Amino acid sequence: MSERIFNFSAGPAVLPEPVLKQAQRDLLALPGVGMSVLEISHRSAAFEQIIAEAEADLRKLVGIPDNYKVLFLQGGASLQFTMIPMNLLPKGASADYVLTGSWGQGAIKEAKKLGTVREAATTADTNFNRLPKSEEIKLDPNAAYVHYTSNETIFGVEFQEDMNFGGAPLICDMSSDFISRPIDVNKYGLIYAGAQKNAGPAGATIVIIREDLLDRVPEGLPATLDYKNLAKNGSMYNTPPCFAIYICGLVFKWALNDIGGLEKVQAMNQEKAAILYKAIDASDNYYRGHAEADCRSLMNVTFRLPSEDLEKKFIKEATAAGLDGLKGHRSVGGLRASIYNAFPKAGVEKLVEFMADFQKNNG
Numbered sequence: 539m540s541e542r543i544f545n546f547s548a549g550p551a552v553l554p555e556p557v558l559k560q561a562q563r564d565l566l567a568l569p570g571v572g573m574s575v576l577e578i579s580h581r582s583a584a585f586e587q588i589i590a591e592a593e594a595d596l597r598k599l600v601g602i603p604d605n606y607k608v609l610f611l612q613g614g615a616s617l618q619f620t621m622i623p624m625n626l627l628p629k630g631a632s633a634d635y636v637l638t639g640s641w642g643q644g645a646i647k648e649a650k651k652l653g654t655v656r657e658a659a660t661t662a663d664t665n666f667n668r669l670p671k672s673e674e675i676k677l678d679p680n681a682a683y684v685h686y687t688s689n690e691t692i693f694g695v696e697f698q699e700d701m702n703f704g705g706a707p708l709i710c711d712m713s714s715d716f717i718s719r720p721i722d723v724n725k726y727g728l729i730y731a732g733a734q735k736n737a738g739p740a741g742a743t744i745v746i747i748r749e750d751l752l753d754r755v756p757e758g759l760p761a762t763l764d765y766k767n768l769a770k771n772g773s774m775y776n777t778p779p780c781f782a783i784y785i786c787g788l789v790f791k792w793a794l795n796d797i798g799g800l801e802k803v804q805a806m807n808q809e810k811a812a813i814l815y816k817a818i819d820a821s822d823n824y825y826r827g828h829a830e831a832d833c834r835s836l837m838n839v840t841f842r843l844p845s846e847d848l849e850k851k852f853i854k855e856a857t858a859a860g861l862d863g864l865k866g867h868r869s870v871g872g873l874r875a876s877i878y879n880a881f882p883k884a885g886v887e888k889l890v891e892f893m894a895d896f897q898k899n900n901g
């Protein structure tokens with residue numbers, strides 16, 4: 539197969555075609571370097587420029603103020619579940635977690651190994667199909683930080699705006715909606731994202747941390763897990779994920795130059811998600827969204843069919859029609875269409891058409 543199909547995978551996920559083409563063009567020999575980016579030293583001038591440009595483009599794209607460090611790390615968002623409490627939760631203090639899904643649960647589980655954690659809110663009672671209302675969120679005024687997950691990739695619920703959860707530094711897992719909309723970085727103490735949903739390939743994890751939080755980092759942490767050490771060394775304490783950073787850099791340029799910035803990216807995402815949710819809502823309850831309407835994710839659209847047998851049949855026939863990766867996560871069941879930044883509108887339109895035909899034939 540040489541034609542590209544429509545890839546609804548939740549992650550690693552679809553990348554912009556111009557990015558893949560440029561990576562392919564430059565794979566054997568980077569222009570002016572004569573070697574592949576896969577082969578050069580991370581201490582070379584060529585790579586120094588690649589990582590500096592990736593950071594500068596990300597700063598421009600997101601609007602990251604000078605008093606924030608940008609780190610390109612490894613270990614995935616999951617390692618941040620550990621590094622955040624290890625670096626930022628002092629002994630004797632407690633951290634608040636606003637829990638809206640499986641990734642938040644993962645973050646809490648790891649933080650509990652390292653310190654005291656409170657659930658400031660949880661929507662587990664309704665299988666994470668909604669976001670907590672403000673009166674349900676019970677914040678500790680002395681919390682060391684407040685952690686939340688802006689988009690719960692598995693359940694398909696999303697805080698589509700920057701949140702304000704009290705006065706403690708706000709920490710956000712933005713893995714699956716990073717660079718999908720404009721944000722005000724000043725509202726956050728730390729933002730982190732595994733790259734493989736929206737920002738690039740697997741292997742790089744992006745951390746944006748306000749400088750004053752580095753003063754909290756205790757002495758004696760393992761060097762590769764110490765934000766202060768990693769920041770001091772410009773993400774190059776040890777060999778960084780060079781190729782992944784290079785691809786992230788190309789994605790940032792694509793979002794800036796081909797699309798025209800995060801407001802445009804957001805408008806595209808809103809348009810794509812609206813097409814799909816409208817089809818779900820117009821199906822006479824044949825397709826049923828998992829998330830409550832006002833909590834829906836623009837990135838991961840989760841829905842069910844009338845029976846599990848029909849869901850299996852749908853996935854099989856959709857795959858055969860070139861619509862790949864629609865099987866939902868086992869904790870929700872049903873289907874999940876992940877339609878990140880790089881997912882084309884034509885793919886959403888094709889899915890909606892397929893859904894109408896499937897309902898007609900199996901209704």
Ligand SMILES: *Cc1c(COP(=O)(O)O)cnc(C)c1O
Nearest residue numbers: 614615616641689691713714732
């Ligand atoms: C995918 C995902 C993670 C886990 O990322 P890894 O890079 O695999 O560790 C964490 N949080 C969210 C919101 C995710 O979507």
